Amino acid sequence: MNKNDLAILMIIRSWLVAVCLIFSGFVQANEFSRCVTDMSGRQVCLKTSHPNIISLSPGSTELLFAAGAGGQVIAVDEHSDYPSAVEQLPSIGGFPVINVEAIVGMKPDLVVVWVGGDSPKVMGQLESLGVNTFHLNAVDFSGIEQAILSLGKISGTEKQAEQSVSAFRARLSSLAKTFSQLEPVTVFYEIWRSPLMTVGNGILINDVISLCGGNNVYGDQDQKIPKIGIESLIIRNPQAIIGSAPQGDTPETRREMKRFWGQWENLQAVKTGQLFSVPSDLISRTSPRILDGAEILCRQLQDVRSRQAAALNNLNSSH
Template identity: 35%
Template sequence: MRLRRLSLAVVLALAGLGPGAALGEVCARDDAGRELCLPAPAARIAALSPGATELTYAAGAGERVVAVVDYSDYPPEARQVPSVGSHTRLDLERLLALRPELVVGWITGNPPEQLATLEDMGLPVFYIEPRSFEGVASAIERLARLAGTEAAGDREAARFREGMAALAERYAGVEPVPVFYQVWDEPLMTVNDEHLIGKVLTLCGGTNVFGELDRLVPRLDEEAVLAADPEAILAGGMGEENRDWLTHWERYPELTAVARDNLFFVPPSLIQRPTPRMLEGSRLFCEKLEQARERRGG
């Protein structure tokens, strides 16, 4: 992959620095496989997804975030940062006015043509899309490198790795629980085993009843769920405390998950964003599946 270097003149102009500013090149490879080099750690960062915002703060660079997108609600201080639209439609004029020195883009979530426009204008775009637990930890470390906050980023990455490893050890060899995870309601959607959420299910000793489907986020109908007859159903919802998606399944008392009261709610932000909070969400997943095992009776 070609090495992309933002010209010194562009960086200095964007940052409002003079030619005597202290410099020190920093480089990192993004999740698109491209190496990005900056002549100095980024002091002004635009995070173009809620997950990118969380990862940047986790990397110790929260004070450098000058732009976010809608629903960037964690940590709480991120809510005070100017929004430049949604992750699917960016207000480029507003974004440029905030003079970012680094743009953190979402490979499959941001409009590729808008990210390409930013690059054509000389802005450095670092593409992220963690697809594994290690990918989450690595993203934190790489963002910390680009922001010059390695000490904080390395600590958080180590905490996440150690926590996930502890869960894997604790739930190794447990009795499997057939699970349906609902990621959306209309249309009805789930995840396969290659999805990061699917990997959480496996870590906790769950068997994803739709894990072998080809698409990362397959669409389903109710009949498919009824035929699969999962022992547990886990879902988020439209909001952090909205359990309506689970209430829907109560109309099918013949489902094993309903009969055993194994309808479990997990706040979506804890599991649907590839960030360190996935550790907390994974602990909840594992606890819910342990409850399902306990309800099997003799």
């Protein structure tokens, strides 16, 4: 091999090395992987920067949109109704009847499920079929923040998620400064009537009551949704009774509250007419809109304080 042939060979070799390096860089640039730990402590990994997502609960749907990932949601459960954009999305059924076959057929990159809310059977079926699931389990205000941030990370919308959490924290702080240190109002929160059920410790509604300067009369119960007897409630004798209704605190719901609770006229809340309702979606869903429900409840407890102060003034002036 002469010098010219050797030179040509070296040029070809250098060219091949350059091509290999370029191709290797191209492959590496296109090998995307994002891994995020969900709220069950599972590491969930995606191979796409813009995942197609299905949500199986209203709370999950609201949190996805709060995280800035609403544009990536391709289907929701039939109970998801907020924000209005979800009305245009396909439905995959609703708890407890979820259409697993339809979900698999849509080939989502991710299905967001709510631990303790969505059916464990459905979650198991999806995971056994190789569907990527992301577990949420927000039970308090900090859990809402964590859920939004983690959904932002897995969806690639971290900036929007951080902005949403910042706004949530500011609003929560404002409510706490305004209401949490006011004169306590004892509260019974009605979850169900037959049997009579309320909220105990470890559930977000209890935290909302505390945020508003209320004192949940069953907040000492470790059971999240305890069944109670009316005799027990009469002993605890709350200053306000609050329930929930789809339409919230309307004249109709107040009449219904008065009709039912009027059976126990000796209850302080019944005597003074301190019977209220909060819109169901705003108080039961663990999403940023819980603060909309909190604002309503806080104003209701402030109404109780104002009425009590007026009654006391009238009593003092009569003497």
